[in-house]
Amino acid sequence: MSENIDLSELRIAVVDDHNLVLEGFRSLLTRNGLRHVELFRSAAALTDILRTRTYDIYIIDVELPDMDGFLLIDAIREAWPSARIIVSTIHDELWTVRKLVARNVDAIVYKSLDMAHVMEAIRDVSCGEHYYCDEVMTALGMMRNGIDHPSQREMDVLQAIAGGLTSKEIAQRLFISENTVEAHRKSLFQKLEARNIADLVMKAVKRGYIGPI
Incomplete structure (x- = not known):
């Protein structure tokens, strides 16, 4: 053992x-x-x-x-x-x-x-x-299983994006660097196949990741 x-x-x-x-x-x-x-x-x-x-x-x-x-x-x-x-x-x-x-x-x-x-x-x-x-x-x-859900940290960033926060504001709120925020943002766009912020938020709501804005 x-x-x-x-x-x-x-x-x-x-x-x-x-x-x-x-x-x-x-x-x-x-x-x-x-x-x-x-x-x-x-x-x-x-x-x-x-x-x-x-x-x-x-x-x-x-x-x-x-x-x-x-x-x-x-x-x-x-x-x-x-x-x-x-x-x-x-x-x-x-x-x-x-x-x-x-x-x-x-x-x-x-x-x-x-x-x-x-x-x-x-x-x-x-x-x-x-x-x-x-x-x-x-x-x-x-x-x-071919499922690429957002991670917990990405969910935190997603919620902040939906709330209208900038990358700098998100970094300050989550105590991470702006580069890390941008990496999470890029990953979210890829996972949700979003074209822009509005599309990202709409798809996140549709999939149940966040509540209606």
């Missing part, structure tokens, strides 16, 4: 640009007996030593300020093809899941979940297994 394996000697690299998140990982991992944990506050900090130092497991975010997280995954795979990668992200959009699965990451855990899921992921991938949280499995089921 993966629950019974000794994790103490695993070498773990964690990449995230938020100090609180990094310290949360450090606390979680050391509390669970992992003694070799190294924190990186940027993708560049890891890529600078990528070919000279290896880790058993890489835990990374896909939204980093200095490098697209998907490119970081590619860089890790290029340097160490057998690298085991856990993605911890706030992004639950289907296109994100698709790109991560296409890169055969070993685990996907949403940051909105209890961090205990990260330990489950570490135990599973250290045994050569994959770990996808339940929400990812639901998204994969939608993909298999």
